[in-house]
Amino acid sequence: MGKYDHLKDTCYKANMKLPELGLVLYTFGNVSAGDQENGVFAIKPSGVPYEELRVQDMVVLDFDNNIIEGEMRPSSDTKTHALLYKNWKGISGISHTHSTYAVAWAQAQKAIPIMGTTHADHLAIDIPCTPVMSDDKIKGNYEHETANQILNHFESNQLNYQEVEMVLISNHGPFTWGNSPDKAVYNSAVLEELAEMAYLSLQINPDAPHLKKALIQKHYERKHGKDAYYGQK
Amino acid sequence: MGKYDHLKDTCYKANMKLPELGLVLYTFGNVSAGDQENGVFAIKPSGVPYEELRVQDMVVLDFDNNIIEGEMRPSSDTKTHALLYKNWKGISGISHTHSTYAVAWAQAQKAIPIMGTTHADHLAIDIPCTPVMSDDKIKGNYEHETANQILNHFESNQLNYQEVEMVLISNHGPFTWGNSPDKAVYNSAVLEELAEMAYLSLQINPDAPHLKKALIQKHYERKHGKDAYYGQK
Amino acid sequence: MGKYDHLKDTCYKANMKLPELGLVLYTFGNVSAGDQENGVFAIKPSGVPYEELRVQDMVVLDFDNNIIEGEMRPSSDTKTHALLYKNWKGISGISHTHSTYAVAWAQAQKAIPIMGTTHADHLAIDIPCTPVMSDDKIKGNYEHETANQILNHFESNQLNYQEVEMVLISNHGPFTWGNSPDKAVYNSAVLEELAEMAYLSLQINPDAPHLKKALIQKHYERKHGKDAYYGQK
């Protein structure tokens, strides 16, 4: 019994939801489970197909990317996860996919406009899309810089990572997070659905407006506000 | 054995068809089963995933939103259901989903044009889309006002709720109903299909006309008119 | 044992392929199995969901729409099937669906252009789309006239029903046929795929040309010509 068996198990189960939800093809995508108290996270090993994945294959690292437990190479996106955990103490799960519609918006280099209450049930603004990374950063510590892109974009736009749990990396794809790996995966699936809905709405009506402020507030607050009445107590 | 066990059972089974038909993601959507004689309806509890749903979780309320049976919080859209049952004595089931193409049209703030016989087999006009709600109503008794939006839109456009069993709420999504919860769910699935077909037709030919009157009448009447010859006697 | 048990069985099995192939929703669609020697055909009963369908429910009629065997009402499209069998002695199966992309083209009132070899492997011209029916025919013997639309369109355009086994009825949807009910269903599935491919190609490149004559001939002949070398001998 290792110290982080539970973390690995949670991480494994959350990863296995990605193919179930149709969010990944082959080895694309990765989910991590964070333990803020111990300053570590478990993550999927790199390039292993989901159907061959085992709980014991999960790799445990600290937030400076040192391997604590595990024999395999961690996901190539590990440094992005590490830096997000290090900076955002309120998150315990991160999910990264190459889901089709979310990637399409990222490749189009566009934020996903908030157009309906499905979106407002989850966040109150457009789903942000980071600017394209500069060449020197790409050639430098790339995956580390990917996290910096997210952190800087959130800071310069005064976004709250606990209210906005998703982002598109320009030309790459989505990262989502939350207070558990399951919530991060949930956000990946919701983001993909919002991406498809917004796509279709703008094909139907290129002049369709953003959702009005009162509706945004109403839907966001009824699910997330202090007087929220969505779900069970 | 409770008085409304049968109603709960019907309600539960109709709700479980939504994920089967691919019309919902996670906890999105809700179906209710109405009992007009006793002035009550059973509805899905709020925010419970379909795979965890149990018959006994269904909540029974009267048409003024008083809970008659059940321990859980009812769906956040309960007041919309209640007011529709109260006003439309001929319905015994209501279904609400966030299905992708129907939501896309709602977000585009456009009625779905009647373009073919698949549509005319079910209703003889465009699928109506309510106007956007005013801010004071959104900030007021929102879910109650959502039903009022529907009722007012049907009244001011002289629509018959027994001939037009579906509507889009601008920026939100579809509500459908019928003489049973199963019929309401059936209408949700049909609406989603009509929404996709109309979308594709207009992408292929932006100038494609509405279905001509004679074809609308023929198809609607052969299924719903007094000399209907579709289906078994 | 009835005289047409085998015909009913073939008809039943071909109908059950429609939901398997994702070509129908609920009771939409119908397949018939023709017996040209005896001048009869078996067809799906009207409005019966596929999951409840039984072999013995199939209705057998002659080509003048007289019921020969069966207790149930035949499909509302029966007269269309009957007249096609009566006129086209070389066919033994007809399939009618409301599959999404085929209906979208029918609603757009456009023939599906031949744009690739997948199309040319099956037919050498655009998939024809009949003109819209006149009001007096719609109000007359509608389903009978639907067959006349097809027959007239094929005659006036000198199309060979054994080379072109599919057609779109404007604002309605596709009919396909062949030397067996299975071949008719096969053609329904192929038509849906061709409809989607042509749709996407024109979205990518609105100026994409028709397939050139030499490629049409090559692909059509290698599968259907006298020196065909596709498939087993």
Add this chain to the structure above:
Amino acid sequence: MGKYDHLKDTCYKANMKLPELGLVLYTFGNVSAGDQENGVFAIKPSGVPYEELRVQDMVVLDFDNNIIEGEMRPSSDTKTHALLYKNWKGISGISHTHSTYAVAWAQAQKAIPIMGTTHADHLAIDIPCTPVMSDDKIKGNYEHETANQILNHFESNQLNYQEVEMVLISNHGPFTWGNSPDKAVYNSAVLEELAEMAYLSLQINPDAPHLKKALIQKHYERKHGKDAYYGQK
């Protein structure tokens, strides 16, 4: 026990992945397994549905299209496979499908632009699309000339078949290859996904740029370069 039982088995299993991955309808598509040492390859028989396919049905031929083992007619595309194996000594598997989005691009006669890192993870340039074949070649040794189209396109554009393992044949569809039949099938699935993503991106933003050079290099190199760190050692 035949000399090429293992080759047939590998070939059979790779073919069976095509329907599993949703890349083929009916008998469309074919995969071959090459044995460069013995100068032979096993390929799917022509026109046999996947659900009826058996290991022993695979046909073994040499690179000049002489049948070495097998009773059935090989795939009608056999000569295309043969000539590719003969010229490209580094490949041991070829896959050909009529997958929807890849065919749509081929019918649009357009290369698939490299727009994101999902694409760059697999190849560093646009997915090439061959020019339309001349009439005399179509009427000549067509399937042999299809391979020549690919070989010539790669040569005249100085493409490396070990770096670019996929191509679109104008108006036809995709061919993919690799160091094993499984890798070839993997490339078919990846190509279909890239084709859909690029399609959607350009629908969202017709002016979306190609992926910048630094990002292409970074993603391609981290997976395929000499210092690759994607996957397990």
